[in-house]
Amino acid sequence: MSQSAAATLRQRLADPSKIVVGAGVFDGLTARIALTEGFDCLYMTGAGTTISRLGLPDLGVATLNDMRDNAAMIAGLDPSVPLIADADTGFGGSLMVKRTVTEYIRAGVAALHLEDQPTTKRCGHLRNKQIVPEEEYLGRIRAAVNARAAVEGDIVLIARTDALQSLGYEAAVSRLKNAIALGADVAFLEGVSSAEEARSVCESLSPTPVLFNAVPGGLSPAWSVAEAQELGFRIVIFPGLALGAVYEGVRRACKRLKETGTQDGSVNPHDLFNVVGLKEAVAFDMAAGGGLYDKGV
Template structure:
């Protein structure tokens, strides 16, 4: 007897995990649009796949959990002749908290842009997985990241913040990395203080370089920016909270601010109290939050809560790669059994 198999629609748009971003804005789906819910590892990664949606945007402002967030819809987006970095600075200077999913190739970046996000990140984890099929443990090279980044930035008009890992070496390597990211078209670059080879964020066994070398990396990035005549945003990340202590991560963040960093980011903050304490230092500099879908050290908070604590931008690093992997697994599984049934 033939088996009935449910094969996901190939013509589908993957919506973001709304439990993380906020409540969905007004979305009207056709009555015939099929929908499937996939869960990948955690309730936080419950993702809805729908086909042929039409998004109605009656206003540029939408109320999300009581928070008004401005979305730059494709038809309303204007570059004003700005460079990507200037456009990103304008976003950082505007009111509210700003959310950006992490893409990993040109197609995923275009989907982020078409959804109406103001900017996006690249995820080293996702790029390493998509390009090499390998984990984020320092195996992907500077050249591969720059090449992937160039394809991404050329595909979209929104600013892209690139994952520069640990700069791929010492201060001289950091300068080369920053200059390469500038040429690739990135609006910003995230630089961390891990040793080489690095480890993936929120994992055990991470080690960081000395205070002196960590600060030198940020100073080298600032020098590279000046030498290039660029205005690229320097996001200074420290992994010392988990590798050493929370107090150490605060010290390094202050030192990064003194060195000239534009945005501060402490990875793997373990509680709301730590998140609040972090946002209280260097009040003039924006703080970045990293909401690790699927579970990590940092509490998963909605945009309202993050803004109340004091964060300015928030990254969602795993949503796109996670749902892509799951969708491909389901489709491959369905096709495999379809072949068995009709063989």
């Protein structure tokens, strides 16, 4: 039996000399491209999921079903590659957190993160975020840990706090320490603002791995993978990687079509379909005795 994605991620996190890099994707095409380019960990962005599936901003409007279905599809493309997925606030009280963790495990997700904003949350790199009382937040973490223990399977639990901007560094790190004491595997201090803060949180929470959220133009410096590792982070995610590229590329293509009546023909259908498994699909059909593709495609 092959090793689970969660076990693979845990194995990588056990090596303090390595850093896990999560390429930010939000749908099947962007995930396939990242896999083709050789990334060995993917990150499903909640903002990207909300934008791509609903056409709405990341303001707490995506439901568990929206997020789980997208995560299940991405995780299933290559189950050997760990997927870290946003789980927002857990989508409700303790019973909803239990359902969220259970559904993510069944979907094959390797890790999820839970935050301490209210259910009507917003993207972590927007301003004026609200924060729930610490006991409510820790109740979510406790429910997640208990849910994981109750279901067959495993998932890496990442405790995220957005309290840095409103409550300050000490209060935010205290929340993470308490979440770790309850059984969280990784800490995520959203909106780290300086190298000094970064080094401090990584040292304070050691040996627990700490995650860095790389969002250019957001609340944190735009550190590279090497810089994040030097500061002590063990995971770095790039949630806007595909989202920003798609926004720029599609906007440019639409502008060209609108202004010139032509489109860029640099990508042909075969190239696109091969990225998402055309050759493998044809080979599978032929091995099963099918004749649909005997003359090629």
